Amino acid sequence: MSGTFYMNSFFVELQNFETVLVSGPDSAKFLQGQLTCDVHSLADNAVTHGAACNNKGRIFASFILARHDADFHVLLPHGLAKIFIANLQKFIPFYKCSMKILSSLKSIGLSGPEVISTLEKLDLKIPAFHTGTNGADVWLYNLDQDNAQFILSVDDEKYPSVKSRIATDIPEAKSDQWELKNILSGRYPFGSEDVDKYTPQELHLDQTGYISFSKGCYTGQEIIARMHYRGKVKKKLYLLQIERFESLPDENTVEIFDDNGKSFGQPLKQIIDDHHTLFAIASLPVDLTSSSLLTKNGQTFSFRPLATIEA
Numbered sequence: 551m552s553g554t555f556y557m558n559s560f561f562v563e564l565q566n567f568e569t570v571l572v573s574g575p576d577s578a579k580f581l582q583g584q585l586t587c588d589v590h591s592l593a594d595n596a597v598t599h600g601a602a603c604n605n606k607g608r609i610f611a612s613f614i615l616a617r618h619d620a621d622f623h624v625l626l627p628h629g630l631a632k633i634f635i636a637n638l639q640k641f642i643p644f645y646k647c648s649m650k651i652l653s654s655l656k657s658i659g660l661s662g663p664e665v666i667s668t669l670e671k672l673d674l675k676i677p678a679f680h681t682g683t684n685g686a687d688v689w690l691y692n693l694d695q696d697n698a699q700f701i702l703s704v705d706d707e708k709y710p711s712v713k714s715r716i717a718t719d720i721p722e723a724k725s726d727q728w729e730l731k732n733i734l735s736g737r738y739p740f741g742s743e744d745v746d747k748y749t750p751q752e753l754h755l756d757q758t759g760y761i762s763f764s765k766g767c768y769t770g771q772e773i774i775a776r777m778h779y780r781g782k783v784k785k786k787l788y789l790l791q792i793e794r795f796e797s798l799p800d801e802n803t804v805e806i807f808d809d810n811g812k813s814f815g816q817p818l819k820q821i822i823d824d825h826h827t828l829f830a831i832a833s834l835p836v837d838l839t840s841s842s843l844l845t846k847n848g849q850t851f852s853f854r855p856l857a858t859i860e861a
Contacts (some may be wrong), residue, residue, distance in 0.1 A: 557599075559662020560723035561716050567657040568631035569703060570624040576624055584638055584769055585615070586750060588762035592617040597680050597691050599737070599760045602634060607749050607773030610637050612703065612740035614758070616682045616691055623689065625657065625701065637690030654709035655689075656709045658702045658716065659728045666697055668719040672712065688712075699731065730821045733831055736857030738787065739819060750774055751783045752833060757858040785833045790817070790843060790851040795828035806832055806851070808840035829854075 570580060582589040587600030594617060602611045611634040614625040626634055631651050642649065660668070666676055674690050677683045682691040687705035694700075703711050729739045738753040750756050755826040756778060777783050790806070806814040817830035824826060830851070 559660070559664040559668070559720045560727060561661075561713075562718055562723050562725055562728040563713070564627070564657040564659050564660040564728070565725075566628050567701075568629070569652045569655045569657070570626065570631050570634055570649055571652050572624060572647060572649050573620070574643035574645070575620065577620060577647040578617075580642065580645040580647050581615075581622060582765070582847040583767065584641060586761045586768065586770075586774070587615060588753070588765040589615070590765070591762075595677070595682050596617055596685070596849055597682050597693070599755075599758065601740075601750055601755055601760050602637065603750070603770030603774065604637070604746060605769055607770040607777070608746045609633070609740065609748055609750060609753065609755070610745045611754075612738070612755070614691065614693070616689070618682075618684060618689075623652075623703075625633050625691075625703070627739070630740075630742060630745075632747060633742065635747070642815065654706050655703045656706050658699045658704070658713065660702060660716070660720070661698060661728065661731050662720065663698055664720060665700060668716055669700065669702070671719065672715060694735075699735075704715045726821050727823070729819070730823060730829060733789065733819065733821070733829060734857065736859055740839075744818075748833075749777060749783070751777050752785055752787070754787045756858055758854075759859045763805075783836060786797075786836050787818075787856055788832050788834050788838070789854040789856045790832055791854050792828040792830075792845070792851055794826055794847070795822060796826060804828070804830060804845050806830070806834075807844050807846065808844040809844065810840075812840075814843070 553855045578589050585600045585602055587598050597616045600613060600615050601609045603609050611626060611630045614673055618621040635649050639766055675683045677692045679692050679695045682689055689703040691701045732739055736758045750761055755761060803816045814834055817832040822828050
């Protein structure tokens with residue numbers, strides 16, 4: 551392999567990422583009434599995280615939203631594009647806009663301190679944090695204030711060439727590594743298995759810039775605001791870890807117990823990194839009294855603070 555090979559950075563093919571294009575003169579008005587983020591406050595080429603909820607305040611999609619003039623790109627992981635469109639389709643007849651999946655776009659996630667150098671070799675302008683740039687069939691989004699996490703969306707005809715050029719500089723990683731990067735940044739990796747199960751507060755979304763509490767009404771807003779201002783959330787996310795964790799049990803997951811043997815069930819997500827550290831993100835009582843949590847065979851979890859991000 552030619553070129554400089556950086557080991558502190560990596561790229562991932564985001565094979566399950568899809569982009570929904572919302573276009574038309576009423577696009578911003580339409581999305582403002584449905585999403586938890588403040589669409590009207592987004593400048594051209596600005597990027598934010600957001601969610602869409604049902605009328606009970608439960609999330610059916612979590613995404614990255616980018617504004618490009620009057621159009622919006624909604625980047626959704628884990629096959630959520632069809633779910634997003636299906637849930638919002640009933641509202642769109644009242645607005646002059648449309649939604650469709652941009653099936654020709656493929657996405658790559660890039661992470662690490664050397665990523666900027668790699669992107670510059672592609673002759674791409676590096677956007678500021680929470681903004682994006684776009685060229686000929688290429689969109690680049692900066693998700694990290696330290697300029698160390700990007701999503702690059704490319705037309706499928708250009709994709710093989712772009713991926714090959716990136717691979718000369720930085721190694722390709724498994725999707726778990728990208729998911730772990732998001733977890734350590736405080737962002738819950740929402741998937742189709744989570745649809746309609748949780749409120750934003752239960753998944754830490756109110757602490758990571760997904761929700762505007764000043765934007766006005768949107769579907770589910772009343773319930774979400776009530777939970778925020780009256781503190782009625784019973785569970786929240788905890789990030790747990792075990793170092794030198796060799797392998798998962800036969801059932802392919804762990805179970806969490808307190809020191810009295812009470813089971814809290816299984817984590818919502820779990821990943822073992824290359825250093826054999828288990829990271830588990832679990833939904834546990836807000837008023838958790840046990841200071842010691844263990845696996846079934848007695849391995850002790852340590853608590854890791856879940857990062858917060860200003861909106």
